[in-house]
Amino acid sequence: MATKSANVLARVEPEVKEQAEAILSKLGVPASVAINALYKQIIITKSIPFSLSLPKEPVTLDTMAASEFDTIMENGLKQAQTGQSRPYTDVLADIRQEIKHNG
Numbered sequence: 447m448a449t450k451s452a453n454v455l456a457r458v459e460p461e462v463k464e465q466a467e468a469i470l471s472k473l474g475v476p477a478s479v480a481i482n483a484l485y486k487q488i489i490i491t492k493s494i495p496f497s498l499s500l501p502k503e504p505v506t507l508d509t510m511a512a513s514e515f516d517t518i519m520e521n522g523l524k525q526a527q528t529g530q531s532r533p534y535t536d537v538l539a540d541i542r543q544e545i546k547h548n549g
Contacts, residue, residue, distance in 0.1 A: 454481060 470480055487495040507515065525531050 466480075467477055470477055484495070503509075522531075
C-alpha cells in the first residue's frame with residue numbers, strides 16, 4: 447500500500463470549498479479521498495475526467511428569427527390549451543429554489 451505523505455495546496459473560493467465539503471460530509475467522504483480519486487482518474491484517463499466547455503449562449507428574442515419565435519409561441523399556446531402547462535407560481539418557486547441552490 448502506498449504511503450500517503452504528499453500534500454496538495456490549492457487556493458479555491460471559500461464558498462466553493464464550503465459547498466463541496468458539505469456534500470462530501472453528507473456522503474461520508476473526506477476531501478482528501480475525493481482529491482485522491484480525482485488525481486487517479488486524471489492518471490487513468492490521461493485527461494481531466496469531465497467536460498470543460500463554455501455554457502451555451504442563451505437564446506434571446508433579439509437573436510432568433512421571427513418564425514422561430516412564432517413556433518415557440520404556438521407550441522406554448524397548444525400546451526396551455528391541452529392542460530400541459532404549469533401555474534406560473536410553481537415555475538417561479540422552482541426558479542427561486544434553483545437560484546438559492548446554485549446562488
